[in-house]
Amino acid sequence: MPKKDPNKPRGRMTGYAYFVQTCREEHRKKHPNEQVIFAEFSRKCAKRWKEMNDKEKCTFTDMAEKDRHRYECEMKNYNPPSGEGKRKKKKKDPNAPKRPQSAFFLFCADRRATVKQENPSYTVGDIARELGKKWSETNPDIKSKYVQAGEKEKEKYNKEMAAYRATQEKGAPVAKKQKVEKPASSSSDSSSESDADSD
Template identity: 35%
Template sequence: MPRGKGRKKKDPNAPKRACSAYLFYASAIRPAVKEEFPDLSFGETQKKIAEKYKELTEDEKSKYNDMAATDRQRYEREMENYTPPSDDSDSDSDSDSDVPKRKKRKKKDPNAPKRASSAYMFFVKENRAKVKEENPDLSFGELGKLMGQKYRNLTEEEKKPYLEAAEQDKERSKRETEAYNNAKNQYVSDEEETSDEDSDSD
């Protein structure tokens, strides 16, 4: 059976694609988002960044739009001087050994238990609105830095309720994860039994 032609190998010398205004914004704000929400997964961090981008005014977006326009001009300039390799030079690179297999990202189960929150996260949830009200002119990133600074300045006694809440949430997550894994294993076991019964009846 003839095997389908492999995906064309990307030319490492090809001009880098132009970035969008959103990508420039995401790159600039990601460190601040990770500092304020250290327990978020990669996908949750991306979602948070997208939410923040939607909240920007047109004036706030203009900076990133300008960066995107400049990068688009750079890309168009480079493409004018770029000569892609011929198909012949790619013909030897269609083998499986030359094409790196992209690892499929595991789809998150919506029924999976919520990850445990850290003491810092509990502090942020309780105090963020108040700090934002006291400092309305701060950007999202600046607000995140201020929250981190305020948390670091707490005494051990002041941190105690947040540490206790985090410990309780850790126990909650542990219990729910065990129950979730048991239920998942039971489901797999039931599926295998059903499959065996079907094969026996043939």
């Protein structure tokens, strides 16, 4: 968490906050040696505030109004130090390599349509739960194929990311990625084909 700027204007107070502050000061004068139990004290203040009419609250709401003006004036003249304020979400570069899918997500991509077809009444959450169940029950040999495919995706991503970062550091524009059409076969078939190609 960033350090608080000591020059930043103090936040504005509400009428109720001024009322509680006044009650605290009164209590301190009447009972200087008494330990205040915060929760109990807050409850009593809230009860008193609810029972007060608008005329009685007027003093505190006027104080709050003056404080609001003070705060607004101070904020107009306040310049936060660089790097402070709301952090803007980094825009995603459409040319950046797509993050690799895990073995589980590759498994889900292969089996989602089947689970949907077998259970048409399932919600998205139900389908996800069913896929998780199927993944945990899957034979380790089949799982290892997805793990290997996931590792290949990770390696490919790391290479693409290194190349992408290198072009970003040079400041050279990166050509837009073209969509590659995927074959209709499942990823388990394609992983076995890529194993055959590597031989």
